[in-house]
Amino acid sequence: MKKVILFTLLALGVWPVFGQQESQKAETTAEIAVMAPPSLLQRLKIAPVASAEIGETLHLPGRVMLNEHRVARVGPSVSGRVTDVTAFVGQNVRQGQHLGTINSxxxxxxxxxxxxxxxxxxxxxxxxxxxxxxxxxxxxxxxxxxxxxxxxxxxxxxxxxxxxxxxxxxxxxxxxxxxxxxxxxDSVIPVTATLSGTVIEREISIGQIAQPADDLFTVADLSEVWVVAEAPEQQAYLVETGGNAEVQIPALPGQKITGTVIYVADIVNPSTRTVTVRMEVKNPERKIKPEMLATMVIHRPRITSLNIPSKAVVRTGDRDYVFVQDSENQFILTPVSLGPDLGGLRRVIAGLTEGQRIVVDGAFHLNNERIRKELE
CATH class of the missing domain: 1.10.287 (Helix Hairpins)
Structure with missing residues (x-):
């Protein structure tokens, strides 16, 4: 019978809209009512949505890196044989200082x-x-x-x-x-430092043939370093160029290190779904070493907004929901838009208004009750 009806509709030029009706039905059932039995109702904790002052803090794992603006890779300006080497790894050198000699x-x-x-x-x-x-x-x-x-x-x-x-x-x-x-x-020409700093790499020995493309020495100014971290894409909006940040380095416990955020990437890394963040840190005593593990801590100013406990949130599919009390024992599963978890609280972006009573503890059990009823 269904085949006959479908054939008749096609013959009349009318296309069936079953899929559209199902889609509309799914949209209208975004908010689902759930009845809580007395035994479960006693376990639920209900409280109104209220405003509170909250500060947002990010802890981003990262590491210390060389400041690429203060690194020079020194090579010969002409092909020739190395006849003398006067600089070694760890040596502090001045700009223009003689590092080696080439006979060309x-x-x-x-x-x-x-x-x-x-x-x-x-x-x-x-x-x-x-x-x-x-x-x-x-x-x-x-x-x-x-x-x-x-x-x-x-x-x-x-x-x-x-x-x-x-x-x-x-x-x-x-x-x-x-x-x-x-x-x-005079066929002898010196290799000289183009930057004042510390020799951190040396790829030269007497007698070798050096080419202009070779990096014989790497000189770095370590009085200033970078800390590079990766921010999850959902939290990248909290990081701003020019803002202050702290650095926690396990190898330097108890030391308060601060710096300035100088770069926030414009694109998201598709492999890690993170955004690269870079900050500049002064290092006058050279205690901060490149490649040290570090945590970048970014504090945002405290703001007043609607907040709900993280325990009140139910994750279904790819959306967040809360149970809003409709009557004494009936609750509505309501979709909401929330900020990231900040110390057990989540900022309400959309979906709730101040004063609405929601389940703040026991939402997980109420959601299980909903699923059980749907299966029945």
Whole structure:
């Protein structure tokens, strides 16, 4: 009979709406009435929804990391063989300090090209001066003078390019001037610190061939470090850039460490469903070590809002519910929107009003009674 009715509806161009009716029925039954038997009613604790002052505090697990803005990875500016090493792990160095020495044939070739270009420039200048005198004596044409001046300009460009290449290879302006005045090639060039701090890594030994892509030393300024933590996506809204935070480090018990939140990620990590939070911490005594485990504690100002006990909440499916008292022994399972658990309380965002009486203890047993009746 059902097949005949369905065929008739399709023939008339009418589509059945059974699924829509079921959906509407599910929506209208979002609030479910539950009758509590006398034996259960005696076990329930009922209280009105009331406002209270509550402070929100986050405890986020994390670790100490280097401040990446205060880390320098030092390598050679030219390929060559290491002939000397003067810095070691744990040593404090200053910006510009000599860390090692490289002997480079590439540098020798570049210096030779520079000296050759300088010699050619001097010869072209002499040729231009001679051409000017000959032009005044009406021996050559002005076109020939222009040709000599063009040749001088080309050589000057080559000289400047050679000087720039030497600078890229790590030679200072003073060293280039010395080379220009003495004409003596020096293939040895130092590896110098680009940041004042502590050498925390060393990947160099005498005799090895070093390339510009190699990181021979890592220098870090440890007077300031980062603490990086992961905030659950539901609580990320509580963290604001520029806010103050505390750090608890198990390896440094009893020490009060504070800092400033400098970064809150704009995206959620899809693997962990967390948001990265970073804070900056002063470390003048170097007691805080990178890779130490830490807990970031963020305090939010205390606010007055509607709050209910966490025990009053029943989780069904992917939503939170509470039982609102409708009569002496009847309760309505009501969907609510709540904030995170904060010390046994949850802030009411939507779904309840002040003064409504709800089950604050025993909601679990009342929900079991509801499930039992539904199964019957």
């Amino acid at each position: 044939t590439e540098l020798s070739i570049a210096q030779a090209a520079y000296l050759k270009a300088k010699t050619q420039m001097n010869l072209r200048r002499l040729a231009v001066d001679r051409a000017r005198r000959l032009l005044e004596a009406d021996v050559i044409s002005r076109a020939e003078l222009h040709e000599r001046e063009s040749e001088l300009t080309e050589v000057e460009v080559e000289l400047r390019a050679s000087a720039d290449q030497l600078a890229v290879m790590g030679m200072s302006e003073e060293a280039i001037r010395r080379l220009s005045s003495s004409g003596q090639i």
